[in-house]
Structure formats: structure tokens, C-alpha cells
């Protein structure tokens with residue numbers, strides 16, 4: 001098993017069809033104990049219970065610094081330590097540039113970008129003390145091509161910000177034995193996109209995907225597992241595309 005004896009925090013992992021919960025399941029299968037942090041407290045508890053007794057679900061708003069600090073303190077108390085952090089929580093909004101209000105901008109940046117800052121700030125002092133840790137952050141193809149399918153320009157900006165932030169973290173904390181990497185998925189079938197894709201849109205999107213299918217949450221979970229495990233021990237500051245070839249460059 002790739003994550004035997006490891007402990008992991010995954011944010012935004014309560015949604016039943018989401019990338020976070022698929023990752024939590026995969027981590028558990030690989031031998032890790034998992035803390036599911038999500039803004040939805042009941043869903044976080046249910047998701048953790050679905051994995052088994054050694055896992056925990058905790059309410060956490062990643063956009064709130066003290067909420068992150070409290071959640072991480074609980075995880076450390078429960079598990080005794082944290083080896084892996086997956087900054088996965090995110091929200092989107094399908095609007096055009098001129099429609100973005102100040103409140104929309106703040107909400108999208110707060111969850112997608114500031115959330116990575118706050119949750120990482122809560123975990124890194126602990127990882128630093130142990131001279132070891134792996135952090136993976138959720139960006140998106142939207143950051144790379146200036147728009148995905150459903151995210152507005154403020155979402156692209158936030159996810160592009162994640163790339164810069166994660167690379168800076170990789171530089172700063174490499175000497176402490178902490179690796180920081182990003183994943184950039186294309187279109188993955190989860191609740192974030194559910195019900196928004198017409199057959200016509202789907203056919204058009206598939207024309208641009210060499211592997212000729214949309215991604216699944218498990219496709220991303222596999223890459224998070226690689227980044228969390230020692231298979232990627234010499235990988236930091238990297239960005240891994242999970243997009244079926246949607247953006248070959």
C-alpha cells in the first residue's frame with residue numbers, strides 16, 4: 001500500500017460525487033487515515049463514517065483562518081500528526097468578466113485561493129517541526145487556458161493564483177522536507193458541473209479531448225495519491241495535468 005501508516009487532511013471532501021471524497025476513499029484503500037474537512041459539517045461526518053472508524057470528519061471553512069487552525073488542531077490531536085495535506089476545496093461561478101461583482105470576486109478568491117493559504121499556514125508549522133510533509137493543491141485547466149468550461153474569469157484568476165502560491169511554498173519549504181505540488185484537472189464529472197452540460201456541449205468538448213472522454217473523480221484521486229506518496233519523493237513545485245490531453249503544450 002502506498003500510504004501505509006500516513007495521515008492526511010483533505011479539504012472539500014464531503015461531496016458524495018466529488019474529487020475530494022474519491023481521493024479520501026483511495027487514500028484509505030492505500031492505508032492512510034483521513035480527516036475530511038468541509039464547510040458542510042454533517043456531510044463531512046457522513047463521508048468520514050463511510051470510510052470506516054479510523055477516519056474523522058470536521059467542519060471547516062477554508063476561507064476562515066481560525067476555522068482552519070481549529071480544525072487542524074483537532075486533527076493533530078486525533079491522529080497525533082499530519083503527513084499529507086490536500087488543498088482541494090473550491091467553488092465556481094459561471095459568469096462573464098463584466099458581470100463579476102466585488103462580492104463575487106471576493107467569494108471566489110477567498111475559497112479557492114485564500115483557502116489554500118490559510119489551511120497550509122495551519123499545517124506547515126507542524127510539518128516543519130517533523131521535517132516532512134506532502135501538500136497538493138487543486139488548480140484547474142481554467143488557470144492555464146483562461147477559462148475552463150464553467151468557471152468565470154475570477155475562478156481562472158484564483159486557480160492561477162494557486163499555481164504561483166504553491167510554487168512559492170515549494171521553494172520556501174523544500175529545505176524543511178515539505179513538498180508542494182499542484183493538479184490541473186480538465187472537465188471532471190462531479191456536482192460542480194452536474195446538470196450544466198448539454199449533449200451538444202459535451203460532444204463539442206469531446207472533440208478537443210484526445211482521450212475522448214470526460215475525466216472522473218478517480219482520475220484525479222490517482223494523481224493526488226501519487227503526489228501524496230513516496231513515489232513522488234523528488235517532485236516539488238510541479239503541476240500535473242489531468243485533462244485527457246485537452247491542453248497539450
Ligand SMILES: NC(=O)c1ccc[n+]([C@@H]2O[C@H](COP(=O)([O-])OP(=O)(O)OC[C@H]3O[C@@H](n4cnc5c(N)ncnc54)[C@H](O)[C@@H]3O)[C@@H](O)[C@H]2O)c1
Pocket residue numbers: 011012013014015017018019020037038039040060061062063088089090091092111138139140141184185186187188189190191192193
Ligand atoms: N469538476 C471539475 O471539472 C473540476 C476541474 C478542475 C478543478 N476542479 C476543482 O476541484 C475541486 C473539487 O471540486 P469538485 O468538482 O469535486 O466539486 P464539489 O462541489 O463536488 O466539491 C467541492 C467541495 O468543497 C466544499 N467546500 C466549498 N466551499 C468550502 C469552504 N469554504 N470550505 C471548505 N469546504 C468547502 C463543498 O462542500 C464540496 O464538498 C475544486 O477546487 C474545484 O474547483 C474541479
